Amino acid sequence: MNKHPHNDESAACWYLRTEEGEVYGPADTETLVSWYLDGRIEPDNQLSQDGEIWVDASSVPELEMDWYARLEDGTTGGPFSLALIPSLIENGLLPASAQLEHRVTGITRSAAQSVVTDAPVRPTEPPAEQPAEDLEPSLPTSTRLESLQRSATDARNQLIETRHTLHTLRAQHTVLQEDVQRMQDELHAAQQSRKKSEAQLLEQQDRANAAETEIENLKAQLEQIKNHYDRLQIESQNQFEQLDALKAERLDHEQRFKRELTECRDRIHAKTERMAGIVDTLMHDEDLVRSIKNGPPPRPAPPPAAEGEIEQLKITVKHLERQLERERDQALYQLQELQSKPPQRPIGQLIVACLVTASLTLLLAQAGNGCSRRGNRTDVPASPAASTDRHNTPSAPPAETVIEAAPAGTLDLQPDNSLQPEAPAPEAGMVPPPPTAWPTLEGAGITSQNSSRSMRIIFNEGLFSTATRFSPSAVATLTALATQLRGQMDGYHLVIEGHTDATPVVSVGSHYVDNFALGMARAEAVKRVLIETGSLAADTMRTASAGDSAPPFPNDTEASRMRNRTVTLTLTRR
Incomplete structure (x- = not known):
């Protein structure tokens, strides 16, 4: 290869410039292809036809650098022509298992197949008898040998450097894989943490909703207790007034009895004195x-x-x-x-x-x-x-x-x-009243207990299944009872007393504070049924609660506890 000193000699076909900046040529196309097949032209070397405009060797169509090699480690080599593949495989620069891919059409083939089907075709040597002036563009043998040795040394150095670079890249690839794995693990942990945080957030929202519901229930219970307290205050006031009236009446009776006793004693003393006078008169x-x-003398007729x-x-x-x-x-x-x-x-x-x-x-x-x-x-x-x-x-x-x-x-x-x-x-009011004629009730499911002062009505079966929810037959029983009482309530007052079983009320999630509040709610529910379906006057009824005290039936069995989820009705005179 002749070194060209950048002079304006006769026009040449091709000039080659290496990475070190050295320029060789001119050379025709066949010589250029021969250089390439000898491995003296790299894809990143530059070629020019006029010494002014330089292009990459891989872009020159005459060299047919159209194939890339994909190695097993995922790296890519090339481009190069198919004619160069046998020498690359022979020198150990390219494994036979590598896959070749055309950079324009995308066709793939194996490197071993290319060795069999595409044998390299080297350009023919000029005849020995060619004139000396025609061999002027060729290089001397010593120069070519020196160039080949230098190229082989450069190729070995480049191979060593490439292997070192490959080892470095593989180490970096391993580090990157470890980083990727670590990042994937961190991402997975972050996703798990996010899911856990979302679950905790949902749980906290559920707790907040439950707390709000509990607050609403407590507010309702507080309002119910307040209403109950107001009713108790009114009833207590009425009872105090009645007690004051009874105290005044008792004091009046005591004073009247004292007066009458004094008068009676005076009259008795007067009678005694008169009797003593009479006896004294008779004795004298x-x-x-x-x-x-x-x-005695003879009694006349x-x-x-x-x-x-x-x-x-x-x-x-x-x-x-x-x-x-x-x-x-x-x-x-x-x-x-x-x-x-x-x-x-x-x-x-x-x-x-x-x-x-x-x-x-x-x-x-x-x-x-x-x-x-x-x-x-x-x-x-x-x-x-x-x-x-x-x-x-x-x-x-x-x-x-x-x-x-x-x-x-x-x-x-x-x-x-x-x-x-x-x-x-x-x-x-001192004349004894006639015996009380209590209303006559007929029908299954109730038991009446009559006395001189009241009439108590007990339901044989519980009216409520749970809380204030009526049993299937409760409304029909109450309606039938209210229909019978409707025409017989003149002069009577109806007391509706709510009852519960002995099971304590659980405050969490419940509408009622205790069994007393539950009994009052049941009494109010029965009162509404008697007013709406039985058409009984509201002013003839009042509600009360016994809670779990004084149950109509013993709380020894589950059946008896179900029967105690009820109310009792008491008729008294107004």
């Missing part, structure tokens, strides 16, 4: 004492008027018996009224007992004394003076011989109504 009556000692007196006496006795019976009934009724009222103080009870005892004693004493006096009016012996007068004056009525010295009022103890306690007038 000599005629009476003498007649007692001598015995009773006048015709004595039969009338006997009949009058019988009528009086019957009247006294009836009055005694009325007084006994009146006393029993007063005792019942006093027992039904709040307990009185011991002095009041003692006064009532004394008053009743004194009344009965006086009635019995009056009845006995009245009968004895009536029967002895004609049997009392007359004094001698009176007997003499009767014989001397036969026209005098014999009734005048009866002991009449004392005033008639002191001897004739007629029934004295003034000794009895003044019975209250009928409008004052």
Whole structure:
């Protein structure tokens, strides 16, 4: 290869410039191809036809550098022509298993196949007898050998450098793979962390929603407790007013009983004094004492008027018996009224007992004394003076011989109504009312318990399945009961009392604080049903709650606990 010193000699076909900047030529196309097949032209060397415009050797069509080699490690070599592949494989620069790919058409083929099918075709050597002037463009043998040795050394150095670079790239590739694997692991961990964070966020949102629901439930329960407290305050106020009225009434009764007891004691003392005077008068009556000692005189025939007196006496006795019976009934009724009222103080009870005892004693004493006096009016012996007068004056009525010295009022103890306690007038409520006629109820599923003061209705089966949800037959049972009560509620008041079983209320997620609030909610639900489906007046009903206390049935079995999820109805007089 002749070195060209950049002079303006005769025009040449091709000039070659290496990476070091050295320029060789001119050379024709065949020589250029020969240089390429000898491995003296690299793809990144530059060629020019005029020494001014330089292009890469890979872009010169005459060299046919159209194929790339893809190695097993993923690297790519080339471009080069198919004619150069056998020498590359022979020198160990290209493995036979490498895949070749045309850079324009994309056709692929193996390097071993290219060795078999495409043998390199070297240009023909010029004949030996060619004139010397025609060999001038050729290089001397020593120069060519030196150039080949230099190219081989450069190729070996380049191969060593390429292998070193390949080793470095492989090490970098390994590091990059490790970095990629680490980054993938970090990405996977980040994704797992993100999923965990999202799950925690959803859980916190669920907790927040549950907390909001719990707050709403607590607000509803607080409002319910407030309403219940207001109702209790109203009921307590009414009960205090009733208690004050009862206290005033009791005080009035005590004062009246004290007055009546004092008057009764005064009358008894007056009667006793009169009786003592009468006895003293009788004991000092000599005629009476003498007649007692001598015995009774012959009893004259009773006048015709004595039969009338006997009949009058019988009528009086019957009247006294009836009055005694009325007084006994009146006393029993007063005792019942006093027992039904709040307990009185011991002095009041003692006064009532004394008053009743004194009344009965006086009635019995009056009845006995009245009968004895009536029967002895004609049997009392007359004094001698009176007997003499009767014989001397036969026209005098014999009734005048009866002991009449004392005033008639002191001897004739007629029934004295003034000794009895003044019975209250009928409008004052002291007359015993007639027996209470409770409404008549028919139908299965209920049990009624009647007393003199109330009528209690118990449902045989529980009205609620859970909380305030009615059982399938509850509404029909309540409607049938309300239909029967609709025309029989005059003068009565209906108390609806809610009940629960003994299971405590769980506050989390519940609408009710405890069983007492649940019982009140059940009572209100039954009241709404009785108003809406039974058309009962709301002012005739009030609600109450017993909670899990005083259940209608024992809480020993599950069936009994289901029966206690109910209400009880109590009818009382208004």
